[in-house]
Amino acid sequence: MQLDLEKVRMYAKKADNRALLDRVTVFQQGMEPAAIEIIKKELLQRGISPSDICQHESIYKDLVIRGPEGMPRLCKKCSLPAISLEWGWLKVFGFIPLLPWQYLFCEEHKTRV
Ligand SMILES: [Zn+2]
Structure with a gap:
């Protein structure tokens, strides 16, 4: 299956911060690295740093x-x-x-x- 990166970009623009944080942390094993990069870039533009992402990951990793x-x-x-x-x-x-x-x-x- 070919990944439609344009669709990922459109999703990243529309989704809220929480949904995007979940995508690049708890759901990342089902995702293409290129898609994860797009979402991380979008989060960065919204002022969410890589350390915020790490924090989200450490909170939910064992909880989900x-x-x-x-x-x-x-x-x-x-x-x-x-x-x-x-x-x-x-x-x-x-x-x-x-x-x-x-x-x-x-x-x-x-x-x-
Ligand atoms: Zn619910």
Whole structure:
């Protein structure tokens, strides 16, 4: 698959700082080095230094929940990496509780402290 660097550039312009920081840290194993460079450059233009990126990486490296293939799992409600595994109910038709079920949440959506 050929990487469309122009698409990466457009994404980098639109995405918020948090999403870009996640891209170059917790999600970087699935990314092309050229794409990582583009995003790091964009972060630098926004005033986020390489040491800020390192700090973000050290905070989330051990916090994120990873799947069997080593890729970070995502929050049930948004696209941030999941850091909390919580029990809830798997519901039929969205409201009838069927089974206890584990859900993944990011720090914004987690309910467990
Ligand atoms: Zn979330």
